[in-house]
Amino acid sequence: MGGGFGPHLYFSTEAKMSTQIDSQAYLQYSLKLSPDEIRLREQMMRFLPETIIDCHAHCNLESHVGELDEGVMHHMMSTFPGFSLEQSAQVKAVLYPGKHVQTLRFANAYRGISHRAANEYLLAHSKGGDRVALFGIPDDVSYTVWMLETRNVAALKMYYQYFNPPATLITEVFPEPILEVAQDLGIPIILHLPKIITKSLADLQQLLGNFPRLVVVLAHLGLPHLPIPGLQEAYDEVALYPNVFMDTSMIPSAEVHAMALKAFGPSRIMFGSDEPLNLIRSRVFHHPTKGERLITEYPYHWVDPDDHAQFQHLAHGLTMTHWQVLSAIQQTTVRLPVRTWKRVIEAVFYTNARSVFKFS
Numbered sequence: 038m039g040g041g042f043g044p045h046l047y048f049s050t051e052a053k054m055s056t057q058i059d060s061q062a063y064l065q066y067s068l069k070l071s072p073d074e075i076r077l078r079e080q081m082m083r084f085l086p087e088t089i090i091d092c093h094a095h096c097n098l099e100s101h102v103g104e105l106d107e108g109v110m111h112h113m114m115s116t117f118p119g120f121s122l123e124q125s126a127q128v129k130a131v132l133y134p135g136k137h138v139q140t141l142r143f144a145n146a147y148r149g150i151s152h153r154a155a156n157e158y159l160l161a162h163s164k165g166g167d168r169v170a171l172f173g174i175p176d177d178v179s180y181t182v183w184m185l186e187t188r189n190v191a192a193l194k195m196y197y198q199y200f201n202p203p204a205t206l207i208t209e210v211f212p213e214p215i216l217e218v219a220q221d222l223g224i225p226i227i228l229h230l231p232k233i234i235t236k237s238l239a240d241l242q243q244l245l246g247n248f249p250r251l252v253v254v255l256a257h258l259g260l261p262h263l264p265i266p267g268l269q270e271a272y273d274e275v276a277l278y279p280n281v282f283m284d285t286s287m288i289p290s291a292e293v294h295a296m297a298l299k300a301f302g303p304s305r306i307m308f309g310s311d312e313p314l315n316l317i318r319s320r321v322f323h324h325p326t327k328g329e330r331l332i333t334e335y336p337y338h339w340v341d342p343d344d345h346a347q348f349q350h351l352a353h354g355l356t357m358t359h360w361q362v363l364s365a366i367q368q369t370t371v372r373l374p375v376r377t378w379k380r381v382i383e384a385v386f387y388t389n390a391r392s393v394f395k396f397s
């Protein structure tokens with residue numbers, strides 16, 4: 038991707054953060070709901086149970102944000118590099134009025150975040166009903182193992198884009214000595230596959246074969262934004278392993294949700310938001326020469342100015358990804374027999390995550 042970030046802007050972290058990322062403005066823009074979103078919110082508050090567990094949310098302070106390299110700066114995940122517990126509470130109040138939401142949080146996963154400091158922040162300041170997933174450091178096995186063994190963490194998150202260039206194999210992201218400890222302690226891992234599930238299948242099967250007691254939660258339903266060839270078959274294969282669960286975060290396609298539900302059933306799918314990234318109003322579009330791209334109405338710092346000028350109209354009137362995902366889950370649920378709805382909704386939005394991540 039192109040873009041106007043010359044090297045001179047990388048002179049200091051402070052200058053870069055303040056001149057290029059105005060997360061406050063982004064948050065204000067997001068929290069101003071459109072009439073469509075207000076309608077969707079009313080609809081979803083009728084659909085959702087009274088208590089919800091969000092099992093995929095990012096949280097760390099701006100003071101935990103160090104040098105963000107160009108790869109990160111060009112990615113939508115750099116929209117809110119600092120997003121505090123207070124901001125999370127503010128967002129939850131807007132998105133789920135009247136509901137009780139418990140959250141599993143972990144640091145922003147990409148390189149450039151002080152993950153150790155973020156881990157300490159979340160462990161020290163999370164409220165009673167919420168839980169923390171340790172952000173493990175792939176090149177510091179002893180730290181990661183020590184944290185797993187001594188701290189009260191609900192899960193282990195590690196991320197392929199911790200490395201630059203990004204890791205392509207699961208065990209580069211989660212070194213085997215760490216997986217052994219997670220398996221022995223019964224701590225689930227949150228796995229954002231290094232490649233889409235259809236292309237990570239052999240790698241994933243090897244992991245599941247080598248660690249048969251490890252609980253694995255695949256983030257983003259294994260990454261397909263849209264139905265792709267071989268997806269149902271890949272889901273069916275992975276669903277043969279009883280310790281694999283999925284989170285719904287950031288996948289707006291009802292067809293993909295339906296395929297996941299068909300393979301895994303309602304007791305192995307869990308609602309995750311990817312907060313604060315769920316606040317972005319975007320959709321995937323097929324660029325004539327560049328392939329899949331995200332388009333937004335708002336000119337975020339990571340948006341390519343040329344693409345924005347040319348394709349912005351495709352984003353007109355989009356709702357937040359949050360509402361797109363909830364709508365997809367709702368559409369998938371109402372295709373099931375009516376007598377199962379209540380049980381499915383309770384399972385996906387509450388009871389599955391409660392037992393997998395040991396919420397109380």
Ligand SMILES: [Zn+2]
Nearest residue numbers: 093095256311
């Ligand atoms: Zn995430």
